[in-house]
Amino acid sequence: xxxxxxxxxxxxxxxxxxxxxxxxxxxxxxxxxxxxxxxxxxxxxxxxxxxxxxxxxxxxxxxxxxxxxxxxxxxxxxxxxxxxxxxxxxxxxxxxxxxxxxxxxxxxxxxxxxxxxxxxxxxxxxxxxxxxxxxxxxxxxxxxxxxxxxxxxxxxxxxxxxxxxxxxxxxxxxxxxxxxxxxxxxxxxxxxxxxxxxxxxxxxxxx
Amino acid sequence: xxxxxxxxxxxxxxxxxxxxxxxxxxxxxxxxxxxxxxxxxxxxxxxxxxxxxxxxxxxxxxxxxxxxxxxxxxxxxxxxxxxxxxxxxxxxxxxxxxxxxxxxxxxxxxxxxxxxxxxxxxxxxxxxxxxxxxxxxxxxxxxxxxxxxxxxxxxxxxxxxxxxxxxxxxxxxxxxxxxxxxxxxxxxxxxxxxxxxxxxxxxxxxx
Numbered sequence: 001x002x003x004x005x006x007x008x009x010x011x012x013x014x015x016x017x018x019x020x021x022x023x024x025x026x027x028x029x030x031x032x033x034x035x036x037x038x039x040x041x042x043x044x045x046x047x048x049x050x051x052x053x054x055x056x057x058x059x060x061x062x063x064x065x066x067x068x069x070x071x072x073x074x075x076x077x078x079x080x081x082x083x084x085x086x087x088x089x090x091x092x093x094x095x096x097x098x099x100x101x102x103x104x105x106x107x108x109x110x111x112x113x114x115x116x117x118x119x120x121x122x123x124x125x126x127x128x129x130x131x132x133x134x135x136x137x138x139x140x141x142x143x144x145x146x147x148x149x150x151x152x153x154x155x156x157x158x159x160x161x162x163x164x165x166x167x168x169x170x171x172x173x174x175x176x177x178x179x180x181x182x183x184x185x186x187x188x189x190x191x192x193x194x195x196x197x198x199x200x201x202x203x204x205x206x207x
Numbered sequence: 208x209x210x211x212x213x214x215x216x217x218x219x220x221x222x223x224x225x226x227x228x229x230x231x232x233x234x235x236x237x238x239x240x241x242x243x244x245x246x247x248x249x250x251x252x253x254x255x256x257x258x259x260x261x262x263x264x265x266x267x268x269x270x271x272x273x274x275x276x277x278x279x280x281x282x283x284x285x286x287x288x289x290x291x292x293x294x295x296x297x298x299x300x301x302x303x304x305x306x307x308x309x310x311x312x313x314x315x316x317x318x319x320x321x322x323x324x325x326x327x328x329x330x331x332x333x334x335x336x337x338x339x340x341x342x343x344x345x346x347x348x349x350x351x352x353x354x355x356x357x358x359x360x361x362x363x364x365x366x367x368x369x370x371x372x373x374x375x376x377x378x379x380x381x382x383x384x385x386x387x388x389x390x391x392x393x394x395x396x397x398x399x400x401x402x403x404x405x406x407x408x409x410x411x412x413x414x
Contacts, residue, residue: 020227023286030286043363043388078390079230079237080287156250178400179407181250183285189396193385200386 002195003126003150004039004188005053005119008032009157013059015092022084027058031155033083034185039192040070041078047192053119054087063115065102066090067122072108116163120170126150128172130164131191133181135174138194143173145198151191153184209402210333210357211246211395212260212326215239216364220266222299229291234265238362240290241392246399247277248285254399260326261294270322272309273297274329279315323370327377333357335379337371338398340388342381345401350380352405358398360391 010027017026022033032054039052050070057063066087068076077083086109094103094111102110102122112118127146131153143149152159152167159167168174177190217234224233229240239261246259257277264270273294275283284290293316301310301318309317309329319325334353338360350356359366359374366374375381384397 020288022288023284034285037390038393041390042393043390077230078241081227081229178403180400180403182396182400183244183248183250186245186249186396186400189389189393190400193387193389193393193397196385196387 001126001148002039002047002050002192003053003123003148004035004050005055005116005123005150005152006032006035006039006155006184006188007055007116007152007159007163008057008155009160010058011054011056011155013056013062013064013091015088015095017084017088019081019084019088022080026084027056028155029056029084029087030080031184032056033080033087034183035153035188036068036083037078038185038188040068040073041076046070046073046076050192053122055116055119057115062113064091064094065112065114065119067102067110067112069108074107117166123150124148128152128167128170129191130159130167130172130174131177131187132158132164132174133176135176138175138177138191141173141175143175144191144194149195151188153188155184208333208355209246209254209257209399210260210330210355211242211257212262212323212330212357212359213239213242213246213362213391213395214262214323214359214366214370215264215362216367217265218261218263218362220263220269220271220298222295222302224291224295226288226291226295229287233291234263235362236263236291236294237287238391239263240287240294241390242360242395243275243290244285244287245392245395247275247280248283253277253280253283257399260329262323262326264322269320271298271301272319272321272326274309274317274319276315281314324373330357331355335359335374335377336398337366337374337379337381338384338394339365339371339381340383342383345382345384345398348380348382350382351398351401356402358395360395362391
């Protein structure tokens with residue numbers, strides 16, 4: 001299982017943003033939904049072994065997390081507006097409850113109150129990987145051989161120092177995707193490709 | 208120099224599409240603008256050594272090509288709506304001329320009449336690479352060592368047989384990005400990462 005925890009420092013934790021100006025009104029939710037596409041969608045299909053957490057840090061009064069499970073979610077479309085519409089409807093559906101646990105608002109999609117620190121309980125025994133430019137090269141990183149990996153991905157403004165320190169103290173490995181600093185969604189694409197390659201190589205070896 | 212020729216079989220070659228329903232009204236221009244982002248934009252910057260051609264095959268009466276040069280284009284934003292707006296304005300600006308050569312409609316952005324076959328003259332001495340699932344693995348592909356590479360990328364419906372044959376007959380190498388069939392924009396991200404790695408490795412070696 002692959003999990004992607006996408007951290008939006010200021011991403012809007014309510015449905016109060018405009019679909020026709022995502023970058024300007026949503027705290028850059030556009031970055032997060034592009035990461036969602038890269039993590040879950042492949043050509044004519046959805047990755048069944050991937051789960052994405054969108055950590056929406058721009059919450060007044062509370063931060064929220066939207067969880068999307070590839071195996072259960074339905075009608076995921078790849079374009080930004082469709083994905084942002086999905087997030088908007090999910091947040092609106094859970095606007096009153098503001099639950100302290102994940103509440104499923106439609107198949108495969110759940111919302112809970114809280115920030116990054118509260119996602120951890122949902123990650124099980126996953127090996128933690130922090131994607132950042134100064135990390136070890138993903139192609140030679142042993143952490144990606146684990147059966148369960150959780151990748152932490154910052155949006156355009158990255159992680160704040162406290163979050164980063166907290167993740168490293170939890171044992172997260174700092175991993176980089178290459179020599180050029182890329183958009184968050186490209187980092188998701190590249191680590192997914194690396195995981196695909198290792199899984200294909202392992203299944204060839206097992207035959 | 209890296210060039211990406213993104214072929215949209217039915218992508219709208221005029222400005223007659225709606226920004227609030229790109230997938231439904233533009234012949235899937237959403238796929239093409241996501242490829243444009245992946246090819247040109249990096250974290251807080253634009254790739255100076257990349258040029259993208261959007262081949263818009265859904266032209267009535269004529270197909271058109273939009274060329275975007277990373278080194279000259281200004282104010283490129285990463286979200287789909289902004290990029291689609293840019294394409295729409297560029298097509299509207301060149302709506303009457305319908306020139307047989309590239310006409311610059313704003314800095315770094317040019318439009319011409321014609322389809323895939325007419326892009327070739329613009330590619331210079333680039334080594335041609337056709338991205339497709341059955342190709343050789345990109346990580347061991349010598350074509351990517353060339354100083355000038357032009358990648359041909361199909362949209363969600365791929366290449367038609369005639370176009371594919373034509374490219375192969377021209378000497379294009381068929382290259383795959385990994386064991387899982389991905390969206391076009393992810394293929395662009397992965398080959399860009401491979402090129403970044405080889406360039407970084409070459410410049411280390413040259414020191």
